[in-house]
Amino acid sequence: MEWKQTPSGGLPGDLANDPLIRRQQTRVIYLYLLITILLFFDRWLNGMLLTQLQPSFFVNQMNVTMWGQMLTGIHEVFINNPNACKWADALLLLLPLVYTALHLKNKVSLKLATGLGILIFNFVYVQCYVVYPSNSIEGHIGWLIFPVVLLCHNPVKFSLALRFIRYALLYFFVSAGLWKIRNAGLFYPDQMSATILYQHTALLVTAPDSFLSSAYYWLAGHSVISYLLYLAATLLELAFVIGFFTVKADKILLLLFFVFMITDILVMRIKYWEISYLIIPLFFSTKEIFSIRPSR
Amino acid sequence: MYLRTLYKYKKWLFWLVTIVIVIQGIIFLKQGAVATPFFNYGMYSEKIPYLDNYPVYKIYANGKLLQGNDFSIQGWDRIYVPLLKFEGKDTVNAEMIDIRNRLLYKLRLGSLDRKNAHFENPDFDDQDFYSWYRQYLSCVTGVSVNDLLIVKQDYQWNGSRLLPGDSLVIWPTIP
Structure with a gap:
């Protein structure tokens, strides 16, 4: 929408100081901070912080950007170096806290500089983190691209950046569905039966009589039911295509996101919560901050 | 619509996002190496057939077999993945170094391959790994691991269960 007045009655050029817009921007940043804290503690509780992983060796991956970063040797800094790991883990939490504080104090320049710091730091941290035996880099897409929003103070740019993140989420799911068609899975x-065996071999062998193993054995032995699960997951992923045409279904997409995440944990034992940053726009897609359009 | 809005607002933003879309499109179509933050999300999309053998690393700490259901999802990954990566020779990556060097030559950056040292784990053999792994397991399990035994065993799927096949002691190695 193009406002003749700001939502709170000010002039269009005064959007940055409009209380409603400012409040919604703050809520986006609060949600970003909340997700950061939750993910940080999830890693801590599961021993997945860099410090707890105690990296002692690394593996190469087919990633051109990662090769570029590895040429600097920065990934070797964390090998057998607990202090470097502790600093990196601390910054992972501290930088977003500092950013939020600067936003609340309205220190615009410092805030944007911190936002840039988060973007660069996350980029380096994630690319180091995944070369040690930890997690896949794909799940870290939220860590990598959400800080783009933090580079925007101007409400128009902020709004455009949020919409960009929303499209990234839609692409994430829709392309995952398309790959399953393209690669013929x-x-x-x-x-799905073969995938379950492949995915849970170590669990099935080391704890064959556990409840989980019984459930996975049952699924592995019932191909039709397993396949229906795979089909349902693919359809769920493809359903996100609707988001490219309307924001009206965003609450349903939010629900589908949580259904997907929980099912993935139960069936595949894969936690994909790291991408949660990408769902932030879905909470705001019917709010004023999301529908700001630049005036001509 | 989004791109039109960007174009009206700032042309450089429009071109920036357009370039992002084009790069992501190329990565999607090429289906090979990726470039952070441009990834492919094709997890489990390739046809996964039943295998003749399902190899498993069984970890015995102080004589007790570590069981997957005694740990959280990530807790178990934390135990199993380093072993899998090390024994899978992912630490060596000779093939990947070759691919990367060919790319560097194509980009006329051949001299950079001298920096291969950064892509190789220096002096990291079985002894180093298992010495580190024993201490690491002590931290992860909260129990001092004095005795570590790693057995690799093949399993076969009979339609309802995985049945044990040949096994081999991986660590400690027999001199």
């Missing part, structure tokens, strides 16, 4: 009836 969707057309292989035994896909």
Whole structure:
């Protein structure tokens, strides 16, 4: 929408100081901070912080940007170096806290500089973190791209950046569905049964009589039911395509996101919460901050 | 619509986002190496057939087999993945170094391959790994691991269960 007045009655050029817009911007940043804290503690509780992983060796990956970073040797800094790991983990939490404080104090220049710091730091941290045996880099896409929003103070740019993140979320899911068609996994009836065996071999062998193993054995032995789960997951992913045409279904997409995450944990034992940053726009897509359009 | 809004607002933003979309499109179509933050999200999309053998690393700490259901999802990954990566020779990556060097030559950056030292784990053999792994397991499990035994065993799927096959002691190695 193009406002003749700001939502709170000010002039269009005064959007940055409009109390409603400012409040919604602050809520986005609070949500960003909350997700950061939750992910940090989730890592801590599960021993997945850099400090707890105690990196002692690394593995190469087919990633051109990562190769560029590795040429600097920065990933070797954390090998057998607990102090460097502790500093990196601390910054992971501290930088967003500082950013939020600067936003509340309305220190615009310092805030934007911190936002840039978060963007660069996350980029380096994530690319180091995943070369040690930890997690896949794909799940860290939220860590990598959400800080783009933190580079924007101007409400118009802030709004455009939020919409960009929303499109990234939609792409994440829709492309995951398209890959299952392109690589033909969707057309292989035994896909999910074989995947369950492949994914849980160590669990099935080391704890064959546990409840989980019984459930996975049952799924592995019932190809049709397993395949229906795979089909449902693919359809769920493809359903996100609706978001490219309307924001009206965003609350449903939010629900689908949580259904996907929980099912992924139960069936595949994969936690994908790291991408949660990408769902922040879904909470705001019907709010004024999301519908700001630049005046001509 | 979004791109039109960007174009009206700031042309450089429009071109920036357009370039992002084009790069992501190329990464999607090429289906090979990725470039952070441009990834492919094709997890478990390739046809996964039943295997003849399902190899498993069994970890015995102080004579007790570590069981997957005794740990959280990530707790178990934390135990199992380093072993899997090390024994899978992902630490060596000779093939990947070759691919990367060919790319560097194509980009006329051949001299950079001298920096290969940064891509290789220096002096990290079985003895180093298992010495580190024993201490690491002590931290993860909260129990001092004095005795570590790693057995690699093949399992076969009979349609309802995984049945044990050949096994091999990986660590400690027999001199």
